[in-house]
Amino acid sequence: MITVYSELHKLHHGRGEWMAGQLVPVFEMPRRAEIILSRVQEVRLGEVIGPQEFGLDPILRVHSPNYVRFLQTAWAEWSKLGRTHDALPYAWPVRRMNQGLEPQQIDARLGFFSFDAASPITPGTWTAVASSANVALTAAEQVRGGSRAAFALCRPPGHHAAQDYMGGYCFLNNAAIAAQYLRDQGAERVAILDVDYHHGNGTQAIFYPRADVLVVNLHADPRVEYPYFLGHADERGEGAGEGYTLNYPMPWGTEFPAWMERLEHACRQIQAYGPEVLVVSLGVDTFRGDPISQFRLESPDYLRVGERIARLGRPTLFVMEGGYAVEEIGLNAVNVLQGFED
Ligand code: SP5
Ligand code: ZN
Numbered sequence: 001m002i003t004v005y006s007e008l009h010k011l012h013h014g015r016g017e018w019m020a021g022q023l024v025p026v027f028e029m030p031r032r033a034e035i036i037l038s039r040v041q042e043v044r045l046g047e048v049i050g051p052q053e054f055g056l057d058p059i060l061r062v063h064s065p066n067y068v069r070f071l072q073t074a075w076a077e078w079s080k081l082g083r084t085h086d087a088l089p090y091a092w093p094v095r096r097m098n099q100g101l102e103p104q105q106i107d108a109r110l111g112f113f114s115f116d117a118a119s120p121i122t123p124g125t126w127t128a129v130a131s132s133a134n135v136a137l138t139a140a141e142q143v144r145g146g147s148r149a150a151f152a153l154c155r156p157p158g159h160h161a162a163q164d165y166m167g168g169y170c171f172l173n174n175a176a177i178a179a180q181y182l183r184d185q186g187a188e189r190v191a192i193l194d195v196d197y198h199h200g201n202g203t204q205a206i207f208y209p210r211a212d213v214l215v216v217n218l219h220a221d222p223r224v225e226y227p228y229f230l231g232h233a234d235e236r237g238e239g240a241g242e243g244y245t246l247n248y249p250m251p252w253g254t255e256f257p258a259w260m261e262r263l264e265h266a267c268r269q270i271q272a273y274g275p276e277v278l279v280v281s282l283g284v285d286t287f288r289g290d291p292i293s294q295f296r297l298e299s300p301d302y303l304r305v306g307e308r309i310a311r312l313g314r315p316t317l318f319v320m321e322g323g324y325a326v327e328e329i330g331l332n333a334v335n336v337l338q339g340f341e342d
Pocket of ligand 2: 198321323
């Protein structure tokens with residue numbers, strides 16, 4: 001399988017994220033993608049190619065123009081004030097505040113376009129997130145061109161980013177941009193299977209009213225886990241999209257057999273939907289050794305995950321999301337891809 005990768009991800013390197021009352025070193029670091037790339041090369045998964053340039057159009061099919069402009073200009077606005085540390089929000093418009101009026105001041109804009117204080121913006125963030133989207137789109141082109149599968153080694157990840165907000169280390173929703181692109185290029189139905197430990201709230205929000213993109217999430221129960229405010233079992237889509245969002249929340253401590261039962265169920269739903277293309281939001285923070293997560297999958301389990309996804313028999317685009325056990329992230333992510341291919 002072809003891997004798409006861009007070195008430009010390294011331009012996004014936040015220093016700190018807000019956690020447990022402290023600014024702590026970021027978990028989402030450049031080394032993650034480098035380790036995955038090394039593993040891809042070590043096992044000779046296939047050719048590694050760079051991304052093509054798709055411009056803003058496919059991004060603007062998913063994200064609002066105001067939000068994209070914010071991402072493009074946030075660092076310049078921030079540094080104009082003489083600030084040199086990462087840009088992070090500290091105030092948000094919540095219930096009974098004005099959530100419709102886009103503010104001018106950068107601190108207000110950061111809060112307006114985000115839902116957490118753990119997604120730092122740095123001088124190279126826009127360049128990196130745009131290249132990450134191009135990586136996903138280039139891999140989508142591979143699948144559209146007839147490849148059975150392709151791997152978008154995206155960094156920064158994307159599934160927490162919605163139409164007009166960032167969060168959870170995500171800025172542009174790479175999987176959603178690719179899925180929308182595949183729709184626009186003629187695929188009638190696309191399914192997104194999100195196996196990251198965290199609920200893909202951004203992806204769900206983007207496609208919630210729609211029946212043409214099925215969104216299936218396997219994740220830690222938002223009653224106890226980030227992103228907290230979306231991903232409950234009773235969220236099933238709205239209007240024409242009712243029944244086309246599916247959530248499988250699981251408790252902390254979930255082991256592979258119970259997780260796999262949900263994957264089996266999810267795969268049957270996808271089979272019944274009959275998508276022309278499958279997009280997998282591939283997070284491996286379900287791993288037992290993940291420093292911020294509470295599931296207990298082991299490295300060999302990821303081979304089984306790939307095997308099960310392969311049995312759907314759909315052209316499949318894998319888009320990298322989370323995973324913070326950095327030394328094992330290459331083994332775990334590439335095990336899914338090897339399990340798919342065998
Ligand atoms: C793409 C992705 O996986 N984003 C995840 C963002 C998670 N950010 C919040 C993490 C909260 C961690 N709290 C648990 C502390 C364990 N000591
Ligand atoms: Zn995650």
